[in-house]
Amino acid sequence: MERNKPQTQQYDQYTQEDFTVWQTLFERQMILLKQHASHTYLQALETIGFHAGEIPDFNKVNETLSGLTGWQLTVVPELVPQQHFFELLSQKIFPATCWLRTFEELDYIEEPDMFHDVFGHVPLLANPAYASFMQSFGQLALEWIDDEEMIAILSRIYWFTIEFGLIKEGSEHKVYGAGILSSPGETRHSMDTDTTTITFDVDTILQTAYRTDVIQEQYFVIDKLEQLDQMLPEVRSLLHKKGDHFKLSAPAEKTIIYEP
Numbered sequence: 001m002e003r004n005k006p007q008t009q010q011y012d013q014y015t016q017e018d019f020t021v022w023q024t025l026f027e028r029q030m031i032l033l034k035q036h037a038s039h040t041y042l043q044a045l046e047t048i049g050f051h052a053g054e055i056p057d058f059n060k061v062n063e064t065l066s067g068l069t070g071w072q073l074t075v076v077p078e079l080v081p082q083q084h085f086f087e088l089l090s091q092k093i094f095p096a097t098c099w100l101r102t103f104e105e106l107d108y109i110e111e112p113d114m115f116h117d118v119f120g121h122v123p124l125l126a127n128p129a130y131a132s133f134m135q136s137f138g139q140l141a142l143e144w145i146d147d148e149e150m151i152a153i154l155s156r157i158y159w160f161t162i163e164f165g166l167i168k169e170g171s172e173h174k175v176y177g178a179g180i181l182s183s184p185g186e187t188r189h190s191m192d193t194d195t196t197t198i199t200f201d202v203d204t205i206l207q208t209a210y211r212t213d214v215i216q217e218q219y220f221v222i223d224k225l226e227q228l229d230q231m232l233p234e235v236r237s238l239l240h241k242k243g244d245h246f247k248l249s250a251p252a253e254k255t256i257i258y259e260p
């Protein structure tokens with residue numbers, strides 16, 4: 001569909017429909033997330049100050065983030081090319097759209113809008129462990145940036161953590177992945193007792209293909225957010241040792257990693 005995708009956030013351009021969409025998505029999702037989101041995400045949401053009545057203002061978000069972890073948002077009209085995406089992450093800059101889906105698209109949208117990018121991803125950028133991983137992941141990806149297949153394999157780590165990760169809290173699984181946090185269907189599915197959940201394992205993830213166009217078939221569960229940064233040396237070493245094996249074992253997806 002024809003859509004206005006601004007390159008900068010002009011707050012006075014938001015329409016009444018935009019505010020209604022943000023409010024509806026926010027309120028609907030919070031009913032689920034109060035029960036199912038990681039307490040770290042819920043805390044971060046409070047820290048960052050998002051609420052149903054106000055579409056986030058990127059300037060204010062950047063002020064808050066700069067005092068917490070030094071991360072900044074930059075407006076992008078849509079998905080950015082991989083190399084640029086990883087370069088931005090390595091510089092602690094998160095590219096986010098500032099437009100919202102229409103009311104008719106409330107339940108499904110083909111590309112990430114501001115509700116996914118900002119509601120889903122941004123609160124945890126206030127958390128030091130998550131923020132540190134995002135930057136380190138960007139730096140690691142740049143080491144393989146000229147090898148498309150290796151980037152696709154490495155993207156599985158991002159996919160099964162930042163987009164669709166679960167975390168253990170007590171005896172329960174909770175959500176921290178942005179692709180789940182911004183989607184009621186994915187939240188319910190990830191919490192369904194029949195859904196496959198797998199203890200986080202780098203080697204397994206590097207061999208696990210994913211699809212961007214369906215509800216996920218499985219979710220990987222970490223014990224704590226600090227685990228994300230801690231596993232990066234293993235990722236690097238496995239990619240060096242078994243990179244060709246990963247390429248052979250499953251043809252790399254030609255998918256874009258940051259689009260749920």
Ligand SMILES: [Fe+2]
Binds near residue numbers: 112117121163260
């Ligand atoms: Fe995303």
